[in-house]
Amino acid sequence: MLAQLDARFRRPLNRFFHSRTRDSAESEDLTQEVFLRLTRRAGDGPLENVDAFVFTVAANLLRDRGRRQSVRGVSVDHAETLERGRSVDSALVEEIHPQRVLDAKDDLKRALQALNELPTRTQDAFVLRRVEGMSIKEVALTLGVSVSAVEKHLARAVAHLAARLAD
Template sequence: MGVLTFRGAGTRADPPDGPSESAPANPPLAAPRFEALVSRYRRPLLRFFQRRSVGVEDAEDLTQEVFMRLSQRFSRLHWGNPDGLVFTVAANALVDHERHQRSRQRGRHVEVDPALPADEPTAEAALAGRERLAKLVAALDDLHPNARAVFVLCRFENLTQAEAAARLNLSLSAVEKHMMNALARLREAIETAHDA
């Protein structure tokens, strides 16, 4: 289990509204119970989402989504930079939420009956899939070498971000930033290919 650091015991109830760059004033504490994490980050997460033009109800839902994602991997996460970890998960949840909202607005959201058998793709669909894959590979090749290396290590070799940081001799925050940039660029490539 990793370490969750807290600044000043009881001197500040809330962390900042985003990832923190500064080193903790006190030595790291052992990873707290999940309830302590929820208590510390609930209000900052709500503010984080509301400042990004998310309604109050959706901000509550997204905050719960962040805690659900964290709870599923709580014991396996590296807690050396808790602000960065929590707000990276929050940013990913926000991207997923916005994508879902866009797809609903475009009328592309279709409920699928799981009982229906899957059809084989048509030749046109297969060709379009190959073209999207080519755009994705091209976008991966266009990434900064460090961002590409981080993405490959974390997504294809299943390394944690901490392991990738050690292998590439980078800080964990640099790896987190490279991963966020890589995901954003690849998301753009997928959406551009999908719209074409």
């Protein structure tokens, strides 16, 4: 069973991680970690939605990586700044107005609400294609449906989101 999951998910997971880390070795390590967690989870019985589990684990691993790097990055950047005896030029840092942040959060909330109104399969197809950057063929293989079905799900999702966000 693990061989089937490997054949199905290794390439999409590597692409998912590499597009975010830009590091092939780290992408492979993170992919291996997903499979390790799948192996550990196998003893708990069958999964209802393997696709959701795999990409939830992947997203969580990436989030944890980001947290670790931000903690390390802050201390390293601070040490480098002190060592060089200079600070970052404030003209190089974009000022983000609080209203812009609130508007963006509101827009994101509306988009997520609209996405959650769609059937699960349509949501999965949209997220894998538009967020994860998979090809339509890869989405079809991941979801176990035809390319035509993926195209229909994507069209339905885009039309729904456009209509809901135009309000």
